[in-house]
Amino acid sequence: MPSWNWSGPLVEAADAAPWDGPLAGMVRPFSTRAWLRLILAGGILYGGGAAAVGFVLLTSPEIFRHPAASTVVAVFTGLCALGLFALPLLVSPLTLRRSAPVLGVVANLLSTLIVTAGIASAGPDFGSLVAAAYIEAPLFAMYMLRRRWAVLIAVLALVGFALVLAVQDGWEAPLGRWVFLLASVGATSVLMGVIAERADRLAESEHALAVELAGMNHTLEERVDAQVREIERLGGLRRFLSPQVADAVLSGDAEAIMRPHRRRIAVFFCDLRGFTAFTNSTEPEEVVDVLDEYYGAVGGLLQTYDATVGGYAGDGIMAYFGDPVPHEDPAQAAVEMTVELRQGMGAAVENWQRRGYDLNYGVGLTFGYATLGVIGFDGRYDYTPLGGVVNLAARLCAHAGPGQVLLDHSTHAATTSQFPSEHHADLDLKGYPVLTKVYTLADLRPEARSATL
Structure with missing residues (x-):
């Protein structure tokens, strides 16, 4: 099992790697440490949601319209949380950063689908609370994804909630609920988009610096290795030259x-x-x-x-x-x-x-x-x-x-x-x-x- 710290050479090497994996054009090029924080935050949200639904299922199952379906959604969400928590322990920093674009896109899509399924299985009584989680999906999307793809996730979330309101009976003032969610998602997305743009510029700067630093380190290592080999080779001169002459050669005064x-x-x-x-x-x-x-x-x-x-x-x-x-x-x-x-x-x-x-x-x-x-x-x-x-x-x-x-x-x-x-x-x-x-x-x-x- 890999064991690495957040500021070690493996993380620095991962940050210097090119951002060119699958779906990389859809996701912002954050540093490895930033991705670790996002993964942990996603695991906390998934785990918290699964724990909340599971607790209500155990204490008040009658408020759920489809308890069995809600149980499946809660278990699946909990497994996703465990997977996110375990991921940094199972892969290297370089693998984590290369797989981050795919992971980010899949996690945002899953969040939208999980919340939609959770609202539909819970029904109007508990689904109103679950609907609040819709705001989280666009927030994460605006921060993690490029703007057009983040907007797409937000649209999918609104469409999913609209379908539930249209198909499932028992919702009071469905149009008002949807408009309120639209306003909440729109306002928070704009704010998060501004923050994400700044984070994006910072991430690009960090990546450029990491690439430059890695290049300097690689060049320095090559130069040091070459100099060590040269010193070892010239050090053999001491066997054949006077020490003073050999030292003068080694000091660069040859x-x-x-x-x-x-x-x-x-x-x-x-x-x-x-x-x-x-x-x-x-x-x-x-x-x-x-x-x-x-x-x-x-x-x-x-x-x-x-x-x-x-x-x-x-x-x-x-x-x-x-x-x-x-x-x-x-x-x-x-x-x-x-x-x-x-x-x-x-x-x-x-x-x-x-x-x-x-x-x-x-x-x-x-x-x-x-x-x-x-x-x-x-x-x-x-x-x-x-x-x-x-x-x-x-x-x-x-x-x-x-x-x-x-x-x-x-x-x-x-x-x-x-x-x-x-x-x-x-x-x-x-x-x-x-x-x-x-x-x-x-x-x-x-x-x-x-x-x-």
Whole structure:
């Protein structure tokens, strides 16, 4: 059995449905909630009428001209009331609204026929009271039906009463009774027609709004579904791109960051010392274990310090600070991360040496302007920095000794006040026409100072 509330999504969907069912042109396009109220009101009138006639039949059956016929009319009316009360519990809102035109036309015709049969079976003594119900049929018709069909229901009611007055004897002043009913029906119908016209305009406005709202909701649902699918698809980029680049793409800044642009960044290069000899003499599984440990130590810190990973090449890692997410002090972040990296890599190196692996690491840090953007070919593109600051970091990393961190002059000048560094040498680096001043980052770890002493 359907269970739904009067303001839920099912009702909203029913209101947005087109008003194009059978006999829809005869009935005003009320909202689903309005039809529920009309159905309940009709059930109350049917039930009240059946109960009143049934009570009089039980207490004073002698006033009825045809008690058996009146009983049939009362029972039928009561069943109609039960049907109206049960209808909202048995069908969905959409089915209810689609069947409303047929239901409205049938209910108005039945009302006219029931009242006519009730008057005829009751006779003049009780029929005068039943005749008052004739006013209800045109009232409902004027409110529910289009004007021409409502007028037709009113005419049928007047014709039915006229036939009863003409055929059945015992009615006092039949013409006067009919004229009085005509005046009552006419006056109330005009008043109800004005109210119904306003309700009709309101119902059409509500329907138009409901259709518009349903369209907006449908469009919004499609857009949300498409965006969710896109986010899920792009979210997979995190497995292949640096988190900063993936976040920039997901945030809608992809076009801006993909265009070539210059920015001042700090570049970090790190690789392992003795790795080539190690791979030549060690099983591949052991090599993979070492790389996992190495990448775990370096990669975790890169994420902690919001570094953008530029790429991997065997045991080499390149990362940079300050793009695509701007950083207030890229050089400071790079050196601070490297200082912390020494602790983790120191423990890793000790572990490797205990296992007989002659491995260590070296780091090169530079600070300066680079051009950043997308390079590659169809099917594979990379977001990467280009320029002398990148090349110099690679050269410094290659010259760094075991556990040593080499800095260029820009990094030294920007960070030495907080992270001491000292002149290492003026190196003749490949591709550089003049000697390059190189600095080494002081190792402030207690065990390093003890070893120096």
